Amino acid sequence: MLFSSLIFLYLFLPLTLLGYYVLSNNYRNYWLLFTSLVFFAWGGVNFTFILLFSIVLNYFFGIQIQKNIENKSSYWWLFVGVSTNVLLLGVFKYTNFIVKNINELSTFISIPTLPETHILLPIGISFYTFHSLSYLVDIFRRKTKAQQNIFDLSLYITMFSQLIAGPIIRYSDVWQQLRNRTHTLSKFASGIEKFLLGLGKKVLLANTFARIADDLFSADPTILGGMNAWLGIICYTLQIYCDFAGYSDMAIGLGRMFGFEFLENFNYPYVAKSLKDFWRRWHISLSSFFRDYVYIPLGGNRVKVSRNYLNLLIVFFLTGFWHGASWSFVVWGMFHGFFIVLENIGLDKLLNKTWKPISNIYTLLVVMFAWVLFRADTLEYAVSYWKAMFNFEFNEEQYSLFMSFINPEFITTLVLALLGSFGFFKYIGNGIENGLKTNSFFSKNLSYSWHIVSVVFYGAIFLLCTMYLTAGTYNPFIYYRF
Numbered sequence: 001m002l003f004s005s006l007i008f009l010y011l012f013l014p015l016t017l018l019g020y021y022v023l024s025n026n027y028r029n030y031w032l033l034f035t036s037l038v039f040f041a042w043g044g045v046n047f048t049f050i051l052l053f054s055i056v057l058n059y060f061f062g063i064q065i066q067k068n069i070e071n072k073s074s075y076w077w078l079f080v081g082v083s084t085n086v087l088l089l090g091v092f093k094y095t096n097f098i099v100k101n102i103n104e105l106s107t108f109i110s111i112p113t114l115p116e117t118h119i120l121l122p123i124g125i126s127f128y129t130f131h132s133l134s135y136l137v138d139i140f141r142r143k144t145k146a147q148q149n150i151f152d153l154s155l156y157i158t159m160f161s162q163l164i165a166g167p168i169i170r171y172s173d174v175w176q177q178l179r180n181r182t183h184t185l186s187k188f189a190s191g192i193e194k195f196l197l198g199l200g201k202k203v204l205l206a207n208t209f210a211r212i213a214d215d216l217f218s219a220d221p222t223i224l225g226g227m228n229a230w231l232g233i234i235c236y237t238l239q240i241y242c243d244f245a246g247y248s249d250m251a252i253g254l255g256r257m258f259g260f261e262f263l264e265n266f267n268y269p270y271v272a273k274s275l276k277d278f279w280r281r282w283h284i285s286l287s288s289f290f291r292d293y294v295y296i297p298l299g300g301n302r303v304k305v306s307r308n309y310l311n312l313l314i315v316f317f318l319t320g321f322w323h324g325a326s327w328s329f330v331v332w333g334m335f336h337g338f339f340i341v342l343e344n345i346g347l348d349k350l351l352n353k354t355w356k357p358i359s360n361i362y363t364l365l366v367v368m369f370a371w372v373l374f375r376a377d378t379l380e381y382a383v384s385y386w387k388a389m390f391n392f393e394f395n396e397e398q399y400s401l402f403m404s405f406i407n408p409e410f411i412t413t414l415v416l417a418l419l420g421s422f423g424f425f426k427y428i429g430n431g432i433e434n435g436l437k438t439n440s441f442f443s444k445n446l447s448y449s450w451h452i453v454s455v456v457f458y459g460a461i462f463l464l465c466t467m468y469l470t471a472g473t474y475n476p477f478i479y480y481r482f
Contacts, residue, residue: 097325191256198249
C-alpha cells in the first residue's frame with residue numbers, strides 16, 4: 001500500500017485515525033501495531049512472517065544483551081544478534097546477486113556454477129533491519145534499555161509511517177514516546193500540513209519528472225544526444241529528491257498525527273556547497289546511521305590519515321551496497337566516497353574559498369553524474385549515458401524528442417521544484433510567520449487571513465493530488481525497492 005494511493009488516503013488512514021482516537025491510551029499502541037501489520041501485509045502476507053520472525057529474534061537478543069550488560073557475554077550476544085540480522089538481510093537481498101556473479105566468474109576460472117536463485121526481496125527489509133541493529137547496539141552502549149514489552153518493540157519496528165522506506169528511526173530517540181507522548185491539536189494540524197506537503201512533492205512534482213526520466217532512461221543513450229541526456233538526468237535529480245523527501249515528509253507528518261516526533265531526514269541537500277555538506281543534508285537518518293555505527297567504530301578521523309580515507313571508502317561502499325544488489329549502486333557509493341576523500345585531502349579548503357554558487361554547481365554536477373549510476377540498470381548503460389551527456393550535436397529527431405517534453409505543465413513543475421529544492425518557499429514562509437508574531441494590530445488581523453490562506457493552500461494540494469491519483473498518474477516510491 002502506498003501513501004500516495006486513494007485506498008490509503010480515503011480508507012486506511014481515516015479508519016486508523018478514527019480507531020486510534022476513539023480508543024483509550026491503554027489500547028492505542030495495540031491498535032497502531034495491528035494497523036501497521038495490516039499495512040505491511042498488504043504487500044505480501046509471506047513477507048509479514050519474515051518481519052515477525054525478525055521482531056521475535058531481536059526481542060530475545062535485546063533481553064540477553066541487557067541481562068549480561070555487566071559482563072563480556074553481552075558482547076557475544078550483540079555479535080550473534082548483529083550477525084543474525086545481517087545474515088537475514090543478506091540472504092533475501094544479496095543471494096541472487098552473489099550467485100549471478102559467481103556464475104559469471106566461472107566463465108573465466110574453473111569453478112562450479114551454482115543453480116540460479118530467484119529470491120524475492122521483502123519490502124522494507126533494509127529499513128527494519130537497520131532499526132533492529134540500532135536497537136541492539138544502543139542497548140549494548142547503554143544508551144537505552146531492552147524493551148520488556150514485545151508489543152511496544154513490535155510497534156517501534158513495524159510502525160507503518162516509517163516501516164517501508166524510512167526514515168531510519170533509532171530506538172533511543174523514540175523509546176520514551178512509545179509509552180508517553182503528547183497529543184495536541186496543533187501537533188495534529190502540523191502533521192497534516194507536513195503530510196500534505198510530502199504528498200504534493202510526490203504526486204504533483206516527482207511523478208511529473210518520473211514520466212520524462214523513465215522515457216529518456218529507457219532509450220538507447222546513443223540516440224539521445226546531449227540535450228535529451230541532460231534533460232533526463234535533471235528530471236531524475238529532481239524526481240528522486242521530491243520522491244524521497246516527499247515520502248519522509250509524509251512519514252514525519254503521520255508520526256505527528258499519532259503523537260510521535262521523528263527527526264527530519266532532508267535539509268535542502270541541493271543547496272550544499274560540497275559533497276560532505278550534501279551528505280549532512282541528504283537522507284540524514286542513513287548517513288548518521290553509518291557515521292555512528294560504522295565510521296566511528298572503525299576509528300573515524302581519530303586514526304592516521306590513510307586509515308581515515310579507507311574508513312570513508314568502506315562507509316560509502318556499504319552505503320551503495322545497502323541501496324541495492326547491483327554493481328551500479330556500489331560504484332555510485334564509491335563515486336561519492338572518492339570525492340569525499342578528495343575534499344578531505346584539501347579540496348574542501350579550496351571550495352570554502354570559492355564563490356559559493358561555484359561550489360554549489362560543483363556539488364550538483366558530482367551528484368547528478370552519480371545519479372546516472374543510481375538510475376542506470378547496468379554500469380555499461382551508465383557509461384553510455386555519460387557519453388551522451390557530452391554529445392552536444394543534435395539532429396531534428398533529437399530536437400523533436402526534447403520539445404515533446406516541454407509543455408506548460410513541465411515548466412510549471414520545474415520552476416516549483418527548483419524553488420522548493422533551494423528553500424525559496426521555506427524562506428518566504430518563515431518571513432511571513434516571523435512577521436505575524438509581532439503584537440501589532442495589523443499582524444493580528446493579518447494572521448487570521450494567513451490561516452485561511454494556509455487552509456485553502458493545503459486543501460488545494462489534497463484536491464489536486466486526488467485528481468491526479470484518480471486519473472491513475474502515480475508510481476511507487478523509489479525507495480520502496482530498497
